[in-house]
Amino acid sequence: xxxxxxxxxxxxxxAQASDARVNVEFESEGMTLxxxxxxxxxxxxxxxxxxxxxxRVLRADPMMGYMHRGYxxxxxxxxxxQVTTLVNRIDWLGSFANEVPFILAxxxxxxxxxxxxxxxxxxxxxxxxxxxxxxxxxxDMGVQLGAVTPVFFAFRDREFVLxxxxxxxxxxxxxxxxxxxxLKDDLPKGWIEETxxxxxxxxxxxxxxxxxxxxxxxxxxxxxxIGVIPAEVGLAYGLxxxxxxxxxxxxxxxxxxxxxxxxxxxxxxxxTHPDGDSFARYWVRLQEVREACGxxxxxxxxxxxxxxMAKVPRIIKVPAGEAYVExxxxxxxxxxxxxxxxxxxxxxxxxxSASFNNISxxxxxxxxxxxxxxxxxxxxxxFILGDIDR
Amino acid sequence: xxxxADPLLVDGIDLTVVLxxxxxxxxxxxxLLVAVMLVIWFxxxxxxxxxxxxxxxxxxxxxxxxxxxxxxxxxxxxxxLPTRADRVVFRLAPYLSIIPAFVAFAIVPVGGDFSxxxxxTVSMFGRSTFLQVADPPVGVLxxxxxxxxxVYGVMLAGWSSGSKYPLLGSVRASAQMISYEAALGLAxxxxxxxxxxxxxxxxxxGQSATTWNVxxxxxxxxxxxLIAGTAELNRPPFDLVEAEQELVGxxxxxxxxxxxxxxxxxxxxxxxxxxxxxxxxxxxGPAGPIVTQRxxxxxxxxxxxxxxxxxxxxxxxxxxxxxxxxxxQLMDLGWKVLIPAALGWFLLIATLDVAADLGWPxxxxxxxxxxxxxxxxxxxxxxxxKAQAERxxxxxxxxxxxxxxxxxxxxx
Numbered sequence: 001x002x003x004x005x006x007x008x009x010x011x012x013x014x015a016q017a018s019d020a021r022v023n024v025e026f027e028s029e030g031m032t033l034x035x036x037x038x039x040x041x042x043x044x045x046x047x048x049x050x051x052x053x054x055x056r057v058l059r060a061d062p063m064m065g066y067m068h069r070g071y072x073x074x075x076x077x078x079x080x081x082q083v084t085t086l087v088n089r090i091d092w093l094g095s096f097a098n099e100v101p102f103i104l105a106x107x108x109x110x111x112x113x114x115x116x117x118x119x120x121x122x123x124x125x126x127x128x129x130x131x132x133x134x135x136x137x138x139x140d141m142g143v144q145l146g147a148v149t150p151v152f153f154a155f156r157d158r159e160f161v162l163x164x165x166x167x168x169x170x171x172x173x174x175x176x177x178x179x180x181x182x183l184k185d186d187l188p189k190g191w192i193e194e195t196x197x198x199x200x201x202x203x204x205x206x207x208x209x210x211x212x213x214x215x216x217x218x219x220x221x222x223x224x225x226i227g228v229i230p231a232e233v234g235l236a237y238g239l240x241x242x243x244x245x246x247x248x249x250x251x252x253x254x255x256x257x258x259x260x261x262x263x264x265x266x267x268x269x270x271x272t273h274p275d276g277d278s279f280a281r282y283w284v285r286l287q288e289v290r291e292a293c294g295x296x297x298x299x300x301x302x303x304x305x306x307x308x309m310a311k312v313p314r315i316i317k318v319p320a321g322e323a324y325v326e327x328x329x330x331x332x333x334x335x336x337x338x339x340x341x342x343x344x345x346x347x348x349x350x351x352x353s354a355s356f357n358n359i360s361x362x363x364x365x366x367x368x369x370x371x372x373x374x375x376x377x378x379x380x381x382x383f384i385l386g387d388i389d390r
Numbered sequence: 391x392x393x394x395a396d397p398l399l400v401d402g403i404d405l406t407v408v409l410x411x412x413x414x415x416x417x418x419x420x421x422l423l424v425a426v427m428l429v430i431w432f433x434x435x436x437x438x439x440x441x442x443x444x445x446x447x448x449x450x451x452x453x454x455x456x457x458x459x460x461x462x463x464x465x466x467x468x469x470x471l472p473t474r475a476d477r478v479v480f481r482l483a484p485y486l487s488i489i490p491a492f493v494a495f496a497i498v499p500v501g502g503d504f505s506x507x508x509x510x511t512v513s514m515f516g517r518s519t520f521l522q523v524a525d526p527p528v529g530v531l532x533x534x535x536x537x538x539x540x541v542y543g544v545m546l547a548g549w550s551s552g553s554k555y556p557l558l559g560s561v562r563a564s565a566q567m568i569s570y571e572a573a574l575g576l577a578x579x580x581x582x583x584x585x586x587x588x589x590x591x592x593x594x595x596g597q598s599a600t601t602w603n604v605x606x607x608x609x610x611x612x613x614x615x616l617i618a619g620t621a622e623l624n625r626p627p628f629d630l631v632e633a634e635q636e637l638v639g640x641x642x643x644x645x646x647x648x649x650x651x652x653x654x655x656x657x658x659x660x661x662x663x664x665x666x667x668x669x670x671x672x673x674x675g676p677a678g679p680i681v682t683q684r685x686x687x688x689x690x691x692x693x694x695x696x697x698x699x700x701x702x703x704x705x706x707x708x709x710x711x712x713x714x715x716x717x718x719q720l721m722d723l724g725w726k727v728l729i730p731a732a733l734g735w736f737l738l739i740a741t742l743d744v745a746a747d748l749g750w751p752x753x754x755x756x757x758x759x760x761x762x763x764x765x766x767x768x769x770x771x772x773x774x775x776k777a778q779a780e781r782x783x784x785x786x787x788x789x790x791x792x793x794x795x796x797x798x799x800x801x802x
């Protein structure tokens with residue numbers, strides 16, 4: 001009896017609902033639009049399937065895997081020193097930072113520790129690759145909103161950072177410099193003074209960005225209150241790095257994690273922003289570039305003397321065991337889970353890359369926005385395609 | 391008789407007159423084509439300079455022939471026609487875009503001596519004439535009409551491509567260009583009040599007699615004209631129609647070869663025409679001091695060129711500096727700020743004119759006028775806010791209802 005009454009009631013509601021639908025004048029089925037895999041805004045091969053009503057997004061599904069290179073599997077047939085060559089290519093804008101957590105994991109398994117000098121230089125290069133990575137974001141955000149000039153400034157000043165990385169490692173894009181137990185080489189002569197000059201340039205660049213982009217009223221109108229991610233939602237989706245700090249979560253592995261790098265030796269600050277919108281993400285990254293300049297400057301002043309390589313065997317065999325090490329990379333938390341069976345090659349390497357988790361929030365955050373905002377929100381989440389599809 | 395105001399045509403039409411008119415049209419056509427070539431080079435070179443680049447440098451001295459090379463390349467490329475395109479409209483659209491761009495320049499007086507009460511006539515093969523292709527009595531309306539036709543070029547191009555990005559671009563184009571046309575028209579209407587004529591030649595003469603319209607109409611219409619004109623041209627920060635990062639290429643995504651070149655040319659041609667019209671309406675056209683009497687006819691051309699260059703520089707500068715508006719922000723700016731401001735200013739200027747005719751004192755009239763406008767503006771903004779609040783409330787209610795019914799049906 002109750003069932004029948006319920007059914008009648010539901011049938012009535014359904015009829016009402018369909019009537020209401022007929023009465024809506026411009027009820028259209030919507031349009032499915034493929035943003036990507038070849039699209040100017042996805043700088044790579046990300047594909048976002050958006051269902052549109054006019055210019056309003058009803059649903060957005062990110063599709064990834066167009067650039068999958070199988071690094072986790074490839075790492076299983078490479079010796080440990082060879083793996084760094086592969087992982088360099090994950091986040092290709094800040095490549096040195098990719099090597100660090102893997103090397104740290106291997107060191108943890110082998111129970112060796114890099115000498116202090118190597119740790120300091122490691123941290124300097126780590127922060128330099130953060131600058132090389134994030135200043136491109138600062139310029140690129142303007143491009144995605146239609147202002148092309150900032151990105152040329154970014155490329156101009158990034159060149160100086162790359163020069164410094166090249167002077168140490170010999171590689172501009174893929175340094176492949178980190179070794180188990182230390183570094184390949186020491187710093188070249190005169191490098192410290194040159195780097196101080198470069199840091200001044202980067203600070204000037206940050207001021208320029210503040211003049212050209214941050215203060216612009218159109219930029220503010222396009223980013224403030226757009227793509228707001230509350231802290232709890234962001235945490236639930238596994239956001240990390242500047243994306244979650246822009247939502248007000250004070251969490252930075254450089255301060256809170258602290259294995260193998262010497263961030264605890266210097267005085268610096270973790271920047272957060274309470275708003276969680278696109279503007280906050282931009283602003284936090286801008287401050288982080290400045291902060292990275294400060295970190296490098298302090299580290300340059302106090303590099304300890306000594307060797308850059310610990311005593312490790314020539315042929316590296318890692319004892320059986322497993323280790324997980326994560327660090328605060330330019331894009332967010334990057335971790336390597338390394339399982340060893342005591343061989344020349346790792347048994348399994350699982351890579352936790354930041355961008356993969358960062359863009360997993362796109363269906364949630366893009367719903368109900370407009371097409372231009374899809375582009376600006378994707379830009380502000382800042383992903384690197386190599387970091388999504390490893 | 392559309393050309394009647396020109397002294398060339400007063401004494402009847404013979405072969406010389408026809409030849410002079412044809413010559414003027416031919417020279418204007420050629421000049422505009424060369425100017426477009428140079429403007430494209432100018433923009434690329436200037437924006438490169440602003441962005442720490444070199445820009446075109448290989449074709450000809452300082453890369454000045456780059457546009458020519460690009461044009462030749464485009465001409466020899468394959469002309470693609472999408473399978474789902476509407477064939478006729480797809481082919482027609484570029485011409486709808488470029489022909490108005492050419493024709494609109496006809497009404498711009500580019501030279502002639504307007505100083506010391508001069509009426510801007512020049513002597514050509516023993517006949518006196520104006521240095522403009524045509525001077526119809528409805529000149530500025532003619533320009534507005536042509537720019538309205540140009541909307542069809544963009545709109546139909548996007549619609550007929552049979553593809554999604556162009557479609558979005560064309561929807562944006564139709565809304566944007568039509569709504570900014572209203573602001574543009576209202577800004578120009580203020581000029582009519584101060585000049586009392588629609589003929590471009592008379593407007594220029596009127597300005598050289600008294601003061602330039604940019605001051606005579608009190609800056610505001612000039613500012614509105616500049617903003618609305620930039621939007622009408624689809625130049626940054628109003629380039630939503632082609633928004634590369636969002637819509638790939640917008641309305642011309644599916645176009646290739648010479649048809650794309652036509653759109654490209656018409657964009658820059660419109661830029662030149664809009665600058666020239668702004669100079670004519672607000673900055674006294676070719677008026678300026680005649681410095682030397684030897685080649686006196688060069689100076690008006692020079693001043694005209696200089697003023698147009700100032701506008702072209704501004705357009706490039708805007709492009710190098712500003713991000714793009716969002717669609718709804720653009721509409722807000724157009725309908726809620728520019729159109730009411732243009733209308734209010736128009737009413738104020740009209741009131742002042744009438745008060746001057748009736749011999750009322752100026753200052754009280756201005757005070758009362760400003761008060762009335764302020765009241766109107768606050769009413770309008772109040773209405774806008776109320777409507778917005780109601781819409782938000784309604785949307786919230788709607789969202790609740792849908793959520794409720796969805797969960798109800800889900801249980802079944």
